[in-house]
Amino acid sequence: MRIASTLSLLSLIALLPACGPTSREDAQREATGAACDYYAGCEKIGSGDGKEFEDRKECEVDMRDFFQGSWTANNCPAINEKGLDTCLERIRSTSCSSAADFLNTAFFVCGSGAVCQEEAED
Incomplete structure (x- = not known):
């Protein structure tokens, strides 16, 4: 019984860091994944006409660069969780056929x- 209690406590302690605020790097990683999922869903990854990226790796490199440039240490000291959630949801729902919708989402x-x-919320 005591071992089970100890294991339960250790499991809870291991999960606690996940409950904290999202780091800028994690937010950039999440947005990169969502953006490349968007491009894949819109059939913009692969070879041929109308493709934005040759493969998923190229998409990830370009999107990571985009989000690292958009959310820098200087202009993004902390992540607004609600804003990030809205961003990720909007990436997923952006129209594949509307350049205006895409630009609105991205910028x-x-x-x-x-x-x-400005700072992490407590």
Whole structure:
């Protein structure tokens, strides 16, 4: 019984860091994944006409660079969890056929003004 209690406590302690605020790096990683899922769903990854990226790896490199440039240490000291959730959901629901919808998502819904905040919330 005591061993089971100890294991339960250790499991809870291991999960606690996941309950804290999202780091900028984790947010960038999540947004990169969501963006590349979007491009894959819109059939923009692969060879041929109309493709944005040759493969998933190229998409991940380009999208990581985009989000690292958008959410820097200087302009994004902490992540607004609600803003990040809205950004990720909007990436998933952005129309494949609307350039205006895409630009709105990339620069406004997922911009630093929407996703970042001055300090981490307690």
